[in-house]
Structures are given as structure tokens and as C-alpha cells.
Amino acid sequence: MATPNPASESPSGKGTKNVASSDSSPDDDLKCLDTSLNFFNINLCNIRGLRSNFQSVGHNLSFTNPHLLFLTETQLSEATDSSPFSVPSYFLYSHFRSKTLCCVYVRNDLTCSPAHALESYEFSTIWLRLNRLALKWAFF
Template identity: 75%
Template sequence: MHLPHIHPSFEKSKFKTKMDTPTHASESPSGEGTKNVPSDDPKCLDISLNFFYINFCNIRSLRSNFQPVEHHLSSTKHHLFLTETQLFEATDSSPFSVPSYFLYSNFRSNAGFCINVCNDLTCSRAHALESSEFSPSSFDSTVTL
């Protein structure tokens, strides 16, 4: 599986501490699915458990990189696609919706995230678990599957 070309401002996520040294499925303790996508590019983490697929990317500007993200989600089947992103200002999330996915987002000036959940999963956003104590770049929303 290969990601489409992402704008040069695409950066490695600060949340992926193990991604400095790529871990492949054959090296994971359980023997199951942690791998980089594409295999030589640590910018995206793809976790596969034979039945559940999660992809996490850190995208500096979702606005300028949305087409590759949309193409990636349309051409592959991930159950969750997590994206930390930067936008210059808080914005409406509707331009970042992808068919066949529910979009949960929290955009702030120069920070934010999107969680795209495949629409064949049952999920809800747990607003009661959100906290204003986290920095704007933190994941401060919880989606329960």
C-alpha cells in the first residue's frame, strides 16, 4: 500500500516515538501489524491487526494536503485515520469530509486534528472526556468505538 505524494511540508509526527526506528510486522512483539506506510517512509504509521486498520499521519497543513489525504482514504480501507494538522485559523471542518467516513475534528489557530472513522463502525464523540487543560496541539477529544 502506498500513500500518494504529500506536500513537502508534511512532517514526522511527534507522537510516534517508536517511528525513529521503523518497526515492521515481523518485529512487533505480537507478530502482528505495526508497519510504516510506505515501508521506507516513517511519516505515516499503519497498524493492522488482520481485522482493524489504523493510520496516523501528521500533516502540517491539511488545507494544502487534503487531496492526497482524500485519495488515500478513498483508495484504501482504514477503519481509523488520525491526523494531526495545522491550519492558520480555526475553521469549519466540512471541506475536509471524505465519503464513507465520519469526521471528528477540533481545529484551532495553528493546531488541530481530524479523526476519520469508517462509517461502517459505530462510534460517538465523548465530549465529557474532553479537557481544556491540554495544549492546542494535543488530542483533546475522545472518540469511542
Template identity: 70%
Template sequence: MATPNPASESPSDDGTRYVPRSNYSLIGDPKCLDTSLDLFFINFCNIRGLRSNFESVEHHLSSTKPHLLFLTATQLSKATDGSPFSVPSYFLYSHFHSKAGWCVYVEHILSLYPFVEISILGDFNVRHQLWLFSPIIDHPDELAFNFAFLHDLEQFVQHPTRIPDRLGDTPNILDLFVNSNLSAYAVTLSSPLGSSDHNFISVSYPIFPIPPQDPQSGGASDVLPLPDGGPEEVLC
């Protein structure tokens, strides 16, 4: 395994603890849900440093086997070699940045699930009184809400993903899952991976695989980062 280039991991003094939602589907630890072939699983979280938490990430992928795992706040320099962070049976796509950055692990069998929809997820770092139950709202928050509303996108995460441990702070829903397939997804929240300060989120969707298609016939899935700036790290 290659040795990664020097990379920085930015410290954070935020903290979080899980507050369960009464109608969320919880079976023990949601990170350990059975990924049977009739459910499509997407996992994501703000990892707060991929290097320091890679052991937890690798264990989660090898034991739970989600179809997609999105990680924000990887906190690795742009020059970092991604090969030391590869995991068997997964493709790794990344856009590293020393104080932000993201990556996504895509299971090799994803081509067996040819479907098209819009999903936008990640650490939005926005607040909205009506949408996200936050007492604070400003112009960027309103823009995010209006974008989802105008494009018939539903936001599925309904409980705080980051619960601060500093006096005067309030719990916030900062990590969102916005999707065009209304009411199709089940959402679970659980404790963070490794030393992350954001809750771990898993969403599942009932779907059935079909025989592999000709590569020329389509059915591929794209992972596209939004432009730099705006939300902290958001993937679609």
C-alpha cells in the same frame, strides 16, 4: 462543494525521515496495507496543515480505506467549514484551531465492529528517558508516564516519529499510541503524508464484524478530545 472560510496554516521548519524498527511489520509502504475485514486499522499522524495536504489525505482514505484516521495539527481556524474536507464513505469530526487542531475520519461501517477499549493517541510532545528513550524528562512527561502506568495502558510506538533536520536536535518519539488492550496491536511506521514533518503511523488489530445491532443496544464508539492545554494534540 462549499468554499471554506479563510483559514491559517502555521509554517514549521521541522523535518523527519523514517527509521524502521527491525521487528515492525513492513510490506512495501505500510500506508498501502490491505485493510481486510479481519483486521481493524487505525491510522494517525501530525498532518502539519490539512488544507495544504488534503489531496494526500483524500487519496490515502480512498485507496487504503482505514477504519479510523486521526490527524493532529490541522492548522485551520475555528470558523473553518469542514465540508470541503469531507471524503465519501467517512464521517468527519473536527476541532479546528489555527495553530493546532485535530480531526478524525470514521468509516461508515464502524458500527459493524462493536468492541470497547481505551485508546489515547496523537502528538503528545512529551519526553521520558525510560518510557520514550529520551535524554530529557520534566514534570509533564512524568505525569504522562504515571497516568499510563497506573491505568495499565501500554505505549506501542517504539521508534522516532519525528526526526529533526536541525543541528543539535535529536530524534524523538512524539506521536504515541497508548491502549488498554495489551500487546494486541501491530504497529507500522512509514513516510509522512504530503508535507507533514511527522512519520505516518498505522496500527492494526484482529477483529471480526458481526451483523448490525439495534441502535438502542449500544456498540457505539466515541471520539473524545482531551481538554485544551498539556500535550500538543491528543485524542482518545
């Protein structure tokens, strides 16, 4: 776990980190993530085959409990049914195409939706729009 930067500590002594919001205007104040409460955990793994490494994915999700787990090189085809890869307390967003493929496990306590307009057929990508209200426990 990262430790708060003393230069960014709040007057109360609790560490804070500035987090820019993608939908904020220049007139909006920057949102602060209180690092003394919780972290927003994002994990990334080049899985090199989801089918052969699915047990490791389940282990990672149950022990590290990240908010998001991004996986690349899942090596599954577009027609693959994603239900065998479901994990309790997580929703799976997948982009299984051309065996390069990627997917994201999103914790069920977050609200998000796919941003298909940002995706490209040239690359294997997943774009998600996280609902800021779903993170209100961490933002003030």
C-alpha cells in the same frame, strides 16, 4: 501488514491476537481479534496543513481504506467549516483550535461518539468511544 505471531495462534491454525477492552472488568475474558479475517486499521499522519494536503488524505482513505485516520497539525482555525474536507464513506471528527489542531476520519461502518469529558483545553486532543458492537465481525 503484520503477520500473526505463531505463539498466539488458535488451535484451528488461524492467527489470533488478544485485544484488551477498556470497559472490561477483570472477570471478563479477553476478546480476541481473528487476524486471519481482517485487521482493524488505524493510520496516523502529521499532515502539516490539511487544506494544502487534502488530496493526499483522500488518496490515503480511498486506497488504504483504514477504519480510522488520525491527522495532527491540520493548521485550521476553530471557525473553519469542515464540510470542504468531507470524504465519501467517512465521518470527520475535528478539533480545530489554535491552529495546532487534530481530526479523525472514521469509516462509516463504525459507530462511535465523541468523549468530550476526556478532552482537555490544554492540549489538542480527540477522544472517541467506539461501539464494540460495531466491531462484532472481528471480535468473538
